[in-house]
Amino acid sequence: LLSTPLNPLQHDYTQAMQRSGTMLLKLLNDALDLARIEAGRLELEPVAFEPRQLLEEVAQLEQGLAHARGLRFVLDAAADLPPQLLGDALRIKQVLLNLANNALKFTEQGSVTLRAQRIDGGLQFSIIDTGPGIPEASQARLFQRFEQVEGPQRRAGSGLGLAICRELVDMMGGSIELESRLAHGSTFRVRLPLAEPPAPLPTAVPSSDRCYRLLLVEDDTIVAAVIRGLLERERHAVVHVVNGLAALAELAQSSFDAVLLDLDLPGVDGFQIARLIRQREHRQQHLPIIAVTARSGNKDEAMARDAGMDGFLHKPLTGEQLSQALARVIGSTSTAPVVPQETD
Numbered sequence: 001l002l003s004t005p006l007n008p009l010q011h012d013y014t015q016a017m018q019r020s021g022t023m024l025l026k027l028l029n030d031a032l033d034l035a036r037i038e039a040g041r042l043e044l045e046p047v048a049f050e051p052r053q054l055l056e057e058v059a060q061l062e063q064g065l066a067h068a069r070g071l072r073f074v075l076d077a078a079a080d081l082p083p084q085l086l087g088d089a090l091r092i093k094q095v096l097l098n099l100a101n102n103a104l105k106f107t108e109q110g111s112v113t114l115r116a117q118r119i120d121g122g123l124q125f126s127i128i129d130t131g132p133g134i135p136e137a138s139q140a141r142l143f144q145r146f147e148q149v150e151g152p153q154r155r156a157g158s159g160l161g162l163a164i165c166r167e168l169v170d171m172m173g174g175s176i177e178l179e180s181r182l183a184h185g186s187t188f189r190v191r192l193p194l195a196e197p198p199a200p201l202p203t204a205v206p207s208s209d210r211c212y213r214l215l216l217v218e219d220d221t222i223v224a225a226v227i228r229g230l231l232e233r234e235r236h237a238v239v240h241v242v243n244g245l246a247a248l249a250e251l252a253q254s255s256f257d258a259v260l261l262d263l264d265l266p267g268v269d270g271f272q273i274a275r276l277i278r279q280r281e282h283r284q285q286h287l288p289i290i291a292v293t294a295r296s297g298n299k300d301e302a303m304a305r306d307a308g309m310d311g312f313l314h315k316p317l318t319g320e321q322l323s324q325a326l327a328r329v330i331g332s333t334s335t336a337p338v339v340p341q342e343t344d
């Protein structure tokens with residue numbers, strides 16, 4: 001709806017609906033997580049993961065948010081972090097995102113730092129902000145459900161985030177503590193026992209079929225925000241760029257599981273970008289590319305496949321369509337050689 005012509009009032013209402021929807025979803029997910037924990041049904045799923053990559057994914061998500069709030073987000077990962085650890089990477093990420101989101105939400109000026117250090121038998125994460133601080137008297141109760149400090153931001157949350165963090169950290173056998181003084185910022189410290197795998201495991205294991213690193217190439221910021229929201233809900237990490245050249249630059253310096261490519265981009269269009277990506281690939285390489293387009297013509301899909309794209313989606317998209325398309329292209333193109341696919 002937001003990517004269609006609307007008058008300013010309708011646009012505001014629609015944005016409010018989107019904000020409310022996002023909040024409602026967050027609330028529902030938090031309530032479900034707590035209910036699962038309470039029912040003893042939340043199970044940790046330890047995998048081998050790369051701590052540095054996990055931190056970078058968190059930083060990537062938070063940097064956008066920080067930028068929008070005029071704050072700095074600093075990632076300070078110690079040089080001696082182990083290359084691999086065993087742990088529930090998704091839940092660790094959830095804790096760090098919750099704490100970093102809080103820090104960004106309550107801080108008006110300055111910066112938020114995510115620090116990671118090695119400790120005996122595990123890692124210590126610190127989320128440090130230059131925000132308002134938390135009065136000593138309320139510090140302990142904030143880790144309980146529905147507890148918040150009075151303030152203007154109160155209504156933008158439910159007071160469940162820290163309770164979930166504490167429960168998850170407890171389940172992982174770790175600890176979480178808060179050090180804060182009014183007007184001097186807050187530091188949340190999470191210590192987790194995390195074993196190193198006996199021998200390095202193949203790195204493809206941790207981020208297997210569930211959690212992808214995706215490049216989204218889309219010039220419309222609202223459409224991009226919607227797609228990013230849908231993907232992040234599935235816990236994928238998304239890097240967003242607004243044009244083809246930025247996409248090629250991004251691809252040259254880091255690796256992705258798939259690209260979501262808008263066909264109509266300013267300058268170099270999606271077809272040309274797909275061709276350039278394919279030209280630069282060596283044998284055996286095949287980065288899955290999914291076209292995401294508002295076009296409704298019936299030749300576009302064939303043209304997209306000609307240009308080397310593996311999937312084709314029409315806007316507006318649902319989360320389910322995205323998940324299915326990703327499963328299809330990542331499942332089928334990463335190992336097998338590409339064969340022309342039938343359209344369905």
Ligand SMILES: Nc1ncnc2c1ncn2[C@@H]1O[C@H](COP(=O)(O)OP(=O)(O)O)[C@@H](O)[C@H]1O
Nearest residue numbers: 102103106142148149157158159160161162186
């Ligand atoms: N970094 C922070 N700086 C200041 N206050 C914070 C910070 N993190 C959490 N708080 C306080 O703790 C309360 C509980 O946090 P949380 O459980 O995540 O709930 P929510 O974010 O939904 O309000 C917040 O409402 C806020 O009052």
Ligand SMILES: [Mg+2]
Nearest residue numbers: 102157161162
């Ligand atoms: Mg919160």
